Structure formats: structure tokens, C-alpha cells
Amino acid sequence: MLSVRDLHVSYGGIRALRGVSIDVHKGEIITIIGANGAGKSTLLNAISGILKPSQGEITFNGAPLKREPSKNVKLGICHVPEGRLVFANLTVKDNLALGAYLRTDRKKIASDLERVYELFPRIKERSSQIAGTLSGGEQQMLAMGRALMTDGDLVLMDEPSLGLAPILVHTVFQIIKEILRLGKTILLVEQNANMALKIADRAYVLEQGLIVKTGPAADIASDPAIRAAYLGSKSVAGG
Amino acid sequence: MAQFLQQLVNGLSIGSIYALMAVGYSLVYSIMNFSNFAHGSVIMLGAYLGYYSMTLLGLPFWLAFIAAALGTALIAVVLERLAYKPLRDRKATFLYFIITAMGASIFIDNFVIATIGPTPKMFPAVFAQGPILFGKIALGRIDLAMFVISAICLAALIIFIDYTKMGKAIQATSFNMKASTLMGINTNMVIFIVFAIGGALAGIAGVLYGMKYQVFPQIGGITLKSFIAAVFGGLGSLPGALLGALVLGLVETLVSGYLSTQYRDLIAFLILITMLIVRPSGIMGKNAEDKA
Ligand SMILES: Nc1ncnc2c1ncn2[C@@H]1O[C@H](COP(=O)(O)OP(=O)(O)OP(=O)(O)O)[C@@H](O)[C@H]1O
Ligand SMILES: [Mg+2]
Numbered sequence: 126m127l128s129v130r131d132l133h134v135s136y137g138g139i140r141a142l143r144g145v146s147i148d149v150h151k152g153e154i155i156t157i158i159g160a161n162g163a164g165k166s167t168l169l170n171a172i173s174g175i176l177k178p179s180q181g182e183i184t185f186n187g188a189p190l191k192r193e194p195s196k197n198v199k200l201g202i203c204h205v206p207e208g209r210l211v212f213a214n215l216t217v218k219d220n221l222a223l224g225a226y227l228r229t230d231r232k233k234i235a236s237d238l239e240r241v242y243e244l245f246p247r248i249k250e251r252s253s254q255i256a257g258t259l260s261g262g263e264q265q266m267l268a269m270g271r272a273l274m275t276d277g278d279l280v281l282m283d284e285p286s287l288g289l290a291p292i293l294v295h296t297v298f299q300i301i302k303e304i305l306r307l308g309k310t311i312l313l314v315e316q317n318a319n320m321a322l323k324i325a326d327r328a329y330v331l332e333q334g335l336i337v338k339t340g341p342a343a344d345i346a347s348d349p350a351i352r353a354a355y356l357g358s359k360s361v362a363g364g
Numbered sequence: 365m366a367q368f369l370q371q372l373v374n375g376l377s378i379g380s381i382y383a384l385m386a387v388g389y390s391l392v393y394s395i396m397n398f399s400n401f402a403h404g405s406v407i408m409l410g411a412y413l414g415y416y417s418m419t420l421l422g423l424p425f426w427l428a429f430i431a432a433a434l435g436t437a438l439i440a441v442v443l444e445r446l447a448y449k450p451l452r453d454r455k456a457t458f459l460y461f462i463i464t465a466m467g468a469s470i471f472i473d474n475f476v477i478a479t480i481g482p483t484p485k486m487f488p489a490v491f492a493q494g495p496i497l498f499g500k501i502a503l504g505r506i507d508l509a510m511f512v513i514s515a516i517c518l519a520a521l522i523i524f525i526d527y528t529k530m531g532k533a534i535q536a537t538s539f540n541m542k543a544s545t546l547m548g549i550n551t552n553m554v555i556f557i558v559f560a561i562g563g564a565l566a567g568i569a570g571v572l573y574g575m576k577y578q579v580f581p582q583i584g585g586i587t588l589k590s591f592i593a594a595v596f597g598g599l600g601s602l603p604g605a606l607l608g609a610l611v612l613g614l615v616e617t618l619v620s621g622y623l624s625t626q627y628r629d630l631i632a633f634l635i636l637i638t639m640l641i642v643r644p645s646g647i648m649g650k651n652a653e654d655k656a
Contacts, residue, residue: 175546194546195550195551199548204546206543210546213539215536222532223549272546
């Protein structure tokens, strides 16, 4: 579904990605783990078109992706950015409506909105509230709901659990699984490697702009080097 | 008391036209984070377009408004394409935008001086001379027209921004451009709309200004006071621009009425400087940095 080949991205002199290749197939949850500054957000931003790669190829369903995010939304890329970036000056309802900005299928929009409200009952209760007054966790739910309203097939998620209390982290991962059940494909960037590897099918390990390891999530989770670097000393339950 | 009410009415009338001009500054600032100093020149061109629509083309005054609004909307959009789009494509910092805006403004003003000439022009009489009397309060017909036309335009703008999909998209882009493009909102489209609206309102404001006073190439410099209003209310905020403009209009007429006309501009700039020192983000401003 998504194929990234030999992707290079630089910020001025800083080479953030140095030849990254990944594949995502329909119906998968793929996770990318890596330390701070490894280039995870850069990769997602390059896929959705926010950043222009200096080299490399990104194809989605066989066709190259555009260098303009708003066009990629139309093609089915749906990016929940790092830091949520909800429209704090608008209501929750308006935020969700903007997710459906490009869509004209009124009936489907209405049923998708119902679906989002089912996934996030807290958001439904607060639909008339100004988004800036939501708690961090609620804003994360809203950012996910808003992205789902674009009805994209591939959901890019950048650290959805960042800054959330453990109980909410659990909820967020629960919801990611439900989003998968809606028929979406998920590319998940996480620093919480423990949780990410538990729900993912496959994983890529990104270090300083290079993919250093890839494989089934369970294998990655049991790899001693990975465990030492990303999973702490804690043992990984399940797989 | 009657004199005070009279000043109040005059102040509202001046304030409403400042508001019409100020929202153009604010709209552009809210999306692009720079003060479009070429806006004043577009207002001036609007005054000339209205003037020539009536004198050369013989259009009735209401058609002159529409012609001027369409003309300045087009001019503003073309200006954005020629002057600012190349900077956006290169991700230039706001300083380059401001310098470019000032350059464009100087160019337009001098182009008008060189081609049309510096001599002020009088609009043909549109409204009857005598004021309308409400008890002891006299209301100039042009002042009334300024207030009514400005109020209609501003109400339409607020409805557009708050209740339409495109209006919401403009607000979203103003809050966070990156997030808005991830919703499929085309930033170029939003910028196009913002310049078209700001330009159209500038044209209407220019015609009103020209009808009240005269049409001359330096109108743009004078409309800088609407920029003060926008800063005072909080650049980037529409309600802020409206509030700032009304306050400025009232302060100006009260100062003229009770102190002296000579203090009017002094006080206006004093307000600007005080505001920039005490509360740089204005009454309802978007953010406090880089207000230039
Ligand atoms: N706008 C920028 N300008 C310059 N350098 C940047 C910029 N954004 C990121 N970088 C650099 O690029 C590298 C990769 O950053 P990126 O944000 O992709 O990391 P990340 O893996 O998402 O990290 P984190 O887990 O902290 O979010 C880092 O060295 C970072 O400092
Ligand atoms: Mg990141």
C-alpha cells in the first residue's frame, strides 16, 4: 500500500533521514521505534508531504505521493501530527468538521461522525467546547477523531501516547486497535516501544536517520539489543 | 451632552471605516504573520477606481462601489502572486515580507503620482448637502453612508468567517497552517481568499474615504491609522480589529472635539506606542512576537 524507497531528508545541513526504505501493507499496524531525534517525525512528515525529501521515492497504492499535504489527504493519507495540533480557537465540532473538509458525501460524513463519537464518548460530551480548553488526553482523542473524519485509508500516528497518564495510554492503544478494525492501515511512531510492539504486526527500528533493524514486532521485542536500548530492563510480556 | 453625543456619532462613523480598513491588515496577518503595508496603497487605488467609475464611466455610485471592490480584490490577489508568493515559496522570514510590502506600496503610490498626478480630485456629489438632524445631533449623509456600508460589509465578513466552511478553514489555517493542510485545506486557496476579501473591503473603504474627503495618492499613508487600530485591537484578530477601530475613531473625535485637531494624530500614535509597550499582543491579539 505504502512504499518508501531510499528516502533522504535534510534540514539545511542536518541530514535527518539518510536512505530510509519501508513498506506498509493494507490492514497492517506497522510501528517505527527510535530514540529522540532519530527521524521518526521527519519520516511521517515527508510521507504526508509537509517536508520535501531531497532524494527518494514514496508511492501510495502504486502512484507517487504529492509534495503538497492537502493533495495527499485526498489520496487517503491521514496524519495525526506530533503534538496533536488541534485547532484550539475552534469548537470540538468544528475541528471534526474540518477533518471532512474535502468530502462531499454528506451521509457518510454523518455516519463517520457517529463512529468517531462512539470511539470517543468524551469528545461527544464536549462537542460544543472550544478545543483549546480540552485536557491533553482529550485533545489527543480529538486529533485522532479529526484525522478519522478525513476518511483516509492510511493513518500516520506520531506519538499518540506522548504526555498521557498510563491509564490513558492504555485507552489510546485500545483505540488504535479499533481503528484497525474499521479497515484502516496504521503507521505508528512511538517512543513507548513496549506498547507499540505489542499491537504492531511488524516494526522498524530507526537510528540517526537509518533503519537499523526490521522484522515481526514479536521478534524485535525479544531482540536483546533492542530491549536494552528501547525497552529498558523490563521484560516484555506477551508478543 | 448633545455635543458629546455628536462626537460619539462622528467617532463611530470614522471608526467604522477604520474597521473596514483594519480587517484587511488583520486577515492577512492572521494567516501570514506579517503586516501588509501595501494595503494602504490598495485602499488608495480603490478610491481612484471609484472616482473614475463615476466620472469616466458615468456609473451610479453603488455600481462604483462594486467596480472598485472587484478591481481592488483583483489588484490585491495579483500583488500577492507577484510580490509575496515567491517569498512564500522560498520560506522567507517575515522581515522580507514587510520590506517587500513597503516596496510595493512605494511603487504603487509613485506610479499613481507619475501617471495620474498628485492633484487631489473631488468625487461628484452623491449625497445631498444638508445633514440629517436627530434632535440636536446632526448626522452628515456621507457619515451615515460610511457607517451603514461599513457595518453591512463587516457583518457579512463575520458571518462568512464564523459560519461557512471556507471561513472555518481560514480560522484553522490562521491557528496552525501545518495542521490545516493535513485536513486537506489548500493554503494557497486560503491566502487567495484572504487577499481577495481584504482587497474588496479596501476598495469600498477607499471610495468612502474619497467621497468624504478627496482622492489623492497619499491616502494610503493616512490609512496607516487603521493599522494602529488593528494593532491596538490585536493583529490577527477580527473582533480585535473592529474594537480597536471603533475605540480609535471615538478617541480621535473626542480629542478633536474637546482638545484640538492637532493633538488627534499625536494621541493616535501615543495609543499605538503605549499598547506596544504595555501589551504587544493588543486587546485580543494572536501572539505577541514579531509584531512588525
Ligand atoms: N525544523 C527542523 N530544523 C532543523 N532540524 C530539525 C528540524 N526538525 C527536526 N530536526 C532534526 O532532525 C532530526 C530528526 O528529528 P525528528 O523530529 O524527526 O525526530 P524524532 O525521531 O521524531 O524525535 P522525537 O522522538 O523527539 O519526536 C533531529 O536531529 C532534529 O534535531
Ligand atoms: Mg517526533
